[in-house]
Amino acid sequence: MTVLLHVLGEHQTLRFAADELARCLAAMTGRTIEVQAQAAYRAEIPGLWIGPNASLPDGIVARTP
Numbered sequence: 001m002t003v004l005l006h007v008l009g010e011h012q013t014l015r016f017a018a019d020e021l022a023r024c025l026a027a028m029t030g031r032t033i034e035v036q037a038q039a040a041y042r043a044e045i046p047g048l049w050i051g052p053n054a055s056l057p058d059g060i061v062a063r064t065p
Contacts, residue, residue, distance in 0.1 A: 002032045008041060008051025018050050 003025065007018040015035075022033035041049060041056055049056060 002034050003029075004045075004047030005033055005035045006038045006041075006045065006047050006049045006051075007035060008038055008049065008055040010037065014051060021048075021050065 005018055005022050005025075007014050015037075018035045022035050025031070026033045036047075038045070038049075041051070043057075
């Protein structure tokens with residue numbers, strides 16, 4: 001089963017982070033992780049999303065104390 005990892009925006013740091021996350025997740029799970037660029041968040045597209053907080057809806061942004 002392929003897991004989709006969506007990157008919001010084209011900043012090279014975000015792409016690097018997504019590629020590293022995909023590499024680590026693949027190593028940990030044995031699954032294929034496909035990184036895809038997206039222009040905007042769309043709830044109907046399944047997968048994991050990575051991007052600037054301002055690009056993601058408040059309801060899905062993980063926050064730490």
